[in-house]
Amino acid sequence: MTDSQGHDGGAQHRRLDAVWANWPGWRTLAAVNHTSIGLRFMLTGVFFFLVGGVLAMLARTQLALPAQDILSADVYNQVFTMHGTVMMFLFAIPVLxxxxxxxxxxxxxxxxxxxxxxxxLGYYCYLFGGLIILSSLFVGQAPDSGWFMYTPLSSAEHAPGMGSDFWLLGITFVEISAMxxxxxxxxxxxRSRAPxxxxxxxxxxxxxxxxxALMIVFGFPPLILASVLLELERAAGMPFFxxxxxxxxxxxxxxFWLFGHPEVYIIFLPAAAVVSTLIPVFAQRPIVGYRxxxxAIIVTGFISFGLWVHHMFTIGIPKLAQAFFSVASMLVAVPTAIQLFAWLATLWTGRVIRSLPMLWIFGFLVIFVCGGLTGVMLALVPFNWQVHxxxxxxxxxxxxxxxxxxxxxxxxxxxxxxxxxxxMSTPVLGALGFWxxxxxxNATFLLMHLTGLLGMPRRVYTYEAGLGWDWLNLLSSVGxxxxxxxxxxxxxxIALHFRFGRPAGRNPWNADTLEWATNTPPAPYNFASLPALDTRHPLWRQPELLQSIPAGEHGLTDIRHGRRETYxxxxxxxxxREVIHLPGNSWLPLLGALMLAVVCVSLLVRIYPMAxxxxxxxxxxxxxxxxxxGAHPRAAPLTxxxxxxxxxxxxxxxxxGLWGMxxxxxxxxxxxxxxxxxxxxLWTAAPQWTTPETLxxxxxxxxxxxxxxxGAVVAYGRLVRALCKGRATFLAGGLLLVTTLGCLHLAVVLWALLGAGLTPTEHAHDAMLLVMFLYLLFHAGLATVLSLLQALRVRLGYVGVRLPYEPVVLRPLWLYTLAVYWLSVALFLFLPAAWGAGG
Amino acid sequence: MLQATHPFQLVAGLLVWAIWFVVLYAGLSVGCAVAPPAAEQGDLNWLNGGLGAISLATTLLLVLAAWRCWQAAAVPSVDRQGAFFARLGAAIHGVSALATAAIAIPVVAYPPCV
Amino acid sequence: MFAHRRLWSAVAWLTRPRVAVLAGLAHVCLLTGCAGEYSTLDPAGPSALAVSWLWWGMLLAFGLVWFAVIGLWLLAVRRDPGDVSDAQAQRLQNRWIIGGGLVLPGVSIAVLLAFGIPVGHGMLPLSADEDVLRIEVTGYQWYWQVEYPDAGVSLEDELHIPAGEPVHIHLRSNDVIRSFWVPRLAGKLDAIPGHENVLKLQADQAGVYRGLCAEFCGLLHADMGFTVEAHEREDFEQWLSDAARDD
Structure with a gap:
């Protein structure tokens, strides 16, 4: 195969391309295609990596010699805070x-x-949020309380500038992309794997x-909630902390650490995915120990949620509780060791091809194993008390x-x-770059272990000479x-290879996975036809896929309808099960993200009407x-x-959509x-928490x-059940009834809230209650509005007996709203009273 | 009862572990807030005893579930997909049992609330 | 066996220069580095001493693990496996993964806990030693307020303790979170607004020990150093009564 773009049936490819291609010129900003968006994520991530790297170099310059004042304490605090923030939130997570x-x-x-x-939408939230955070450096108001933003240091009293707001609002904005x-x-x-x-x-x-992905789903919400609460405390004076x-x-x-520790594994797992993908290819045999x-993956995903307190061993919680988290932290080494030895066994049984990617994997091994071992050391509580x-x-x-x-x-x-x-890239320059x-x-960080053991604390902008730290810091900076x-x-x-690299041809590494069956670079639709697969190693077991896929010999080749489709x-x-029809290029995500950016900036400068x-x-x-x-003319109208x-x-x-919901x-x-x-x-542990005598x-x-x-939820459920059985006689009217009940519910809850006379700026108790009320109102309000729109769509013929999908998708939201409502009423309103009466 | 070859077995054991872990930590915290045993009692008190008993019961439950999955994977009539889930489910229940037992060990070594 | 000789030559190749480097590093450390004023490797109290032994033990054990893993990897990448059937690969897989992935970390964790739990226990300020000296330390931006409540003495950034016996430091904070740390004596403990934490501190010999704030506490975080001066018991009584009179 000499021509990587070799097409059988060029006309078919042109037709597919007409449906799938991004718009040309600046209108490419409306692209939604995963190849384009993925590349944009990675490029933007590399940009932020360079920003974070420059910040690191600034910090190392300041610390190279004792008692320097190249950076003032104020600037240094901003630099290390931004270094951590940029590397974690704007580089590591988004690029992966x-x-x-x-x-x-x-x-x-x-x-x-x-x-x-x-x-x-995720990409634009990431981009705009990242730029907002970055802009704080240029207005000299970067966050300076550390990337972990411990309050009260980050509170309105001790951080009166905009720095903390930049962090809280910007990061929350960026988190939308992670979610x-x-x-x-x-x-x-x-739901969309090959048949x-x-x-x-x-x-x-x-x-x-x-x-x-599932760890993101469960790991990020605690941080989002914490950021919202802290920003409410800073901006509205609600005293949660x-x-x-x-x-x-x-x-x-x-x-923060409920998020923060899983986060480490959120960035490690995809990296380990790369290792587990590359090693079998370069050993030219299937990975040993797939099961x-x-x-190991599943165990890591769970156990890593049980470690967060190991970041808090010095805050003075009971020793027994610390011991639980200490053992759990050590246990997470087990799945990591399982992976390590599976990789070793794969290499052991294969003939390993030397290559630049394998060199980087070797670097990974040396460094990561060392980091893992010091991690087990840190999990040991007494040692942690010294070096934390x-x-x-x-x-x-x-x-x-x-x-x-x-x-x-x-x-x-x-x-x-x-x-x-x-x-392909050139081997010489790449190897030099690696070494x-x-x-x-290693020069920077291996020595730094000793610096720490000699007692140098983190986050100091300078240190005095003669403590034994001087030569170590100098060497770390040189490194x-x-x-x-x-x-x-x-x-x-990498830049040069675009110009001088030799053409790769298809599947240059003789890999086993299906991504190498696309053109290189890939067409926006990836595959001209979608094959059925029943092997983990499609390109090893069925090498003919390299020809038969572009030749259109597999499924879903009809494109005359002009819809983007996948299985x-x-x-x-x-x-x-079904053919999923997908939306094409759209401005709506960009416009939505722009509006959210307006909200973010308005909250930052505290112009609330604009927000x-x-x-x-x-x-x-x-x-x-x-x-x-659904059946909207711009999606997939009934034919x-x-x-x-x-x-x-x-x-x-x-x-x-139902799964997404x-x-x-x-x-x-x-x-x-x-x-x-x-x-x-707060109820059990806050030193000065009070529950009011009468609610x-x-x-x-x-x-x-x-x-x-x-009543609304029961009625909605009956409508959906009838609809899926093919009965829709009372659909529009029923949806309007549900909407009316929803409005009534909202009115009563709002009335109860307004009549309660909460003082959320004076008591954490009332502040918590207010947040709970707003949460309930938001959910009931959203479900009500969406039901109203469904009623309209029934009238317009976008929803009906042949199109039952959307009401089905909406039903879990109603169920969820109902569940959190009763839970909240029980736990926020009745339980404290019952507890107080009992004891 | 959940079939031993059901894909949910891939997470069931660790879900049990997670719930047990929350109960352990929350139980300790609330116990220390409501009726802290005196430190002089060492690890022989109602709180350590209760947490230990819960942990033991959870471990036994997980071992039992692991054994059940393992048996199901060995049945010749089971299809390969089902055997995959059962085998993995057995391992995951086993690991969960080990994690439960290991994390609970300090209950016999430390007084609860200092 | 041929494979064995290869393995040994690889191990020798790996360890020869590196042992020298390690020994050299340790030498340099003992001569110059370990003896810093904030050095946890130059312990002067029972807690810091116990932890420094934990460190040297872990360094040795984990250093061996590290080199072994890297050696295995290099060997695996270089060797020619010949034809390995799927059944052989399966056996090898189970042996390696169970040995390296389950037994190795399992045993390591058990040993670590066997040493670590008693050490941790010894560092706890149990209420059994109730008659020990109580010192109250409160963090401010950016200094430490030191109080001797029984004697009515009040100081800044300066503690005095009797040598050879434990004292309890009661830690509080007036504003933000910080962490009280005297590296040569004991581990660190946070001072948190609204909470009180108790740290057990003991210096074996009379002398001056330096301490610092370990938790980032704002602009002048780097300048929150303090000293702990340990006196012989009689000298301490003398100092305390003098200080009480001056106040």
Whole structure:
């Protein structure tokens, strides 16, 4: 095969291209295609990596010699805070999300992700949020309380500038993109695999990404809640973390690390996915212990949620509780060791081909194993008490995240370069770049362990001479610049390869996974025809796929209808269920994200009317987005000859949207559980928490409102059941009835809230109650508005007996709203009273 | 009862572990807030005893579930997909049991509330 | 066996220069580095001493693990496996993964806990030693307020303790979170607004020990150092009564 663009049936490809291509010129900003969005994520991530790197070099310059004042304490605090923030939130997570968004559909034999517009929205939220955070450096108001933002240091009293607001609002904005990617990847992996690809036939990469996506779904909500609460405290004076008013700063630490520790594994798992994908290719034999790896992935995903307190061993919680978390932290080494020995055994049984990607994997091994071992040391509580918050931890965490994330990522970049560009990189420059990076990294951070043991604390802008830290810091700084030179060479190598690299041809590494069956660079639709698969190693077992896919010999080749389509399959068995029709290029995600950026900036500068306008604007664009679905003329209007075997997904009572709704509600439920945790935590642990003697909320009204809501949800459920059985006689009227009940419910709850006379700026108790009320009102309000729109869509013929999909998707939201309502009434309003009466 | 070959077995054991872990930590915290045993009692008190008993019961439950999955995977009539889930489910229940037992060990070593 | 000789040559190749480097590093450390004023490797109290032994033990054990894994990897990459059937690969897989992935970390964790739990227990300020000296330390931006409540003495950034016996430091904070740490004596403990934490501190010999704030506490975080001066018991009584009179 000499021509990587070789087409059989060029006319078919032109037709596919007309439907799938991005718009040309600047209108490419409306692209929703996962290949484009994935690449944009990765490029933007690399940009932020360079920003974070420059900040690191500034910090190392300041620390190179004792008692320097190149940077003032104030600037240094901003620099290290921004370094951590940028590297974690704007580089590590997004760049890996980008890789996953790019790869997953290609590996599972799909044409796109199942919610393409969400990819685009996620990207723009990331981009705008990142730029807002970055702008804080240029207005000299960057956050300076550390990337962990411990309150009260980050509170309005001790950080009166805009720095903390930049962090809280900007990061929350960026988190939208992580949540979007988490939900979208989960549903795509579960519901759009190639027909016949059962769970146990998934490439191991997909297991890793599925675990990462689910960890995002459960890991990020605590941080989002914490950020919202802290911003409410700063902007509106609601004292969640203020001791005197019944709050507690430790609550922030719990919520932050509930996110923060899983986060480490959220970035390690996809990197390990790269390692597990590359090693079998370069050993030229299947990975040893596929089931062991799946076991390790699942165990990591769970156990990593039980470690967060190991970041808090010095705050003075009971020793027994510390011991629980200490053992759990050590246990997480078990799945990591399982993976390590599976990789070793694979190499042991294969003839290993030496290559640049494998060199980076070797660097990963040396560095990450060291970081893992110091991690086990740190999990030992007495040792932790000594080295916590010293440079020993700085060294450890860089060994873990640079070794466990950056090195595999660069290995992956080199491995997939031919896929992105169609060309191979040059070996010499790349090897030089690796050795400089590797040596520079170890010079910087290996020594830093000793610096920490000699007692140098973290986050000090300078130190006095003669403490034994001088030569160590100097060498660390020199190492840092060597590493920077290595990274520069890698980037140069990659840039040059676009011009000078030799053409790669197809599947240049003789890989086993399906992404190498696309053109290189890939066409926007990935595959001209979608094959059925029943092997983990499609390109090894069926090499003829390289010809038969572009020749159009497999499924879903009809493109005359002009819709973007991919297969929808059953989650476990991979049996073909439906054809998922996907939206094309759209401005709505960009406009929605722009409006959210307006909200973010308005809150930052505290011009609240403008923020309100932004919210309304965002709502308009997002609802319009939902409007262009199903049988809408811009989606998949009903036609005379509908495909029925398999049917279009919007003609069924199940589909990716329903799964998307459930996954979203799992994330939402985690947010709610975090709120409940905050409520019970403050109640039991805050030093000056008080529950008022008599509750001012009218509980009778709340129960009445709950009964109305229950009526609405029961009615909605009956409508949906009838609809899926083919009866829709009373559909529009029924939906209007549900809407009316929803409005009534909202009115009563609002009345109860206004009549309660809460004083949320004086007591954490009332502040918590207010947040709970707003949460309930938002959910009931959203479900009500969406039901009203459904009623309209029934009138317009977009929803009906042949189109039952959308009301089905909406039903879990109603159920969820009902569940959190009764839970809230019981736990926030009745339980404290009952407890008080009992004791 | 959930079939031993059901895909949910991939997470069931760890879900049980997670719930047990929350009960353990919350039980300790609330116990220390409501009726802290005196430190002089060492690890022989109602709180450590209760947490230990819950942990033991959870471990036994998980071991039982692991054994059940393992048996189901060995049945010749089971299809490969089902055997995959049962085998993995057995391992995951086993690991969960180990994790439960290991994390609970400090209950016999430390007084609860200091 | 041939494979064995290869393995040994690889191990020798790996360890020869590196042992020298390690020994050299340890030498440098003992001569110059370990003896810093904030050095946890130059312990002067029972807690810090116990932890420094934990460190050297873990360094040795984990250093061996590290080199072994890297050696295995290099060997695996270089060797020619010949034809490995799927059944052989399966056996090898189970042996390696169970040995390296389950037994190795399992045993390591058990050993670590066997040493670590008693050490941790010894560092706890149990109420059994109730007659120990109580010192109250409160963090301010950016200094430490030190109070001796029984004697009515009040100081800044300066503690005095009797040598050879434990004292209890009661830690509070007036504003933000910070962490009280005297590296040569004991581990660190946070001072948190609204909470009180108790740290057990003991210096074996009389002398001056330096301490610092370990938790980032704002602009002048780097300048929150303090000293702990340990006196012989009689000298301490003398100092305390003098200080009480001056106040």
């Amino acid at each position: 999300e980008g890789l996953a968004l790019y790869m997953i559909p290609k590996m599972i034999g799909a044409r796109d992700l199942v919610f393409p517009r969400i990819s685009s 979007a990617a988490g939900i979208e990847l989960t549903v795509s992996i579960l 016949g690809m059962t769970l146990r036939h998934m490439p191991i990469f997909c297991w890793y990404i599925l675990a990462m 203020e001791v005197a008013a019944g709050g507690d700063p430790i609550l922030w630490q719990h919520l 062991w790896l799946v076991l 918050d010293t440079h020993f931890v700085v060294a450890h965490l860089h060994y873990v995240v640079v070794g466990g994330m950056l090195f595999p990522l660069i290995a992956g970049f080199y491995y997939w370069l031919p896929h992105f560009s169609g060309r 400089l990076t590797f040596i520079g990294f 840092g610049f060597v590493m920077a030179a290595g990274i520069a060479l890698v980037l140069l190598d 929808g399959t059953e989650a476990v068995s991979g049996r073909l 309100l306008l932004g919210v309304v604007g965002a709502a308009v664009f997002l609802l319009r987005w939902g409007w262009e679905n 005379a000859n509908e495909p029925d075997n398999p049917p279009l997904h919007s003609r069924t009572c199940d589909g990716p 459930w996954v979203t509600l799992m994330a939402n439920g985690t947010l709610y559980l975090s709120l409940l945790f905050g409520w019970f935590y 001012s909320v009218d509980r009778v009204a709340m129960v009445a409102a709950g009964l109305v809501l229950t």
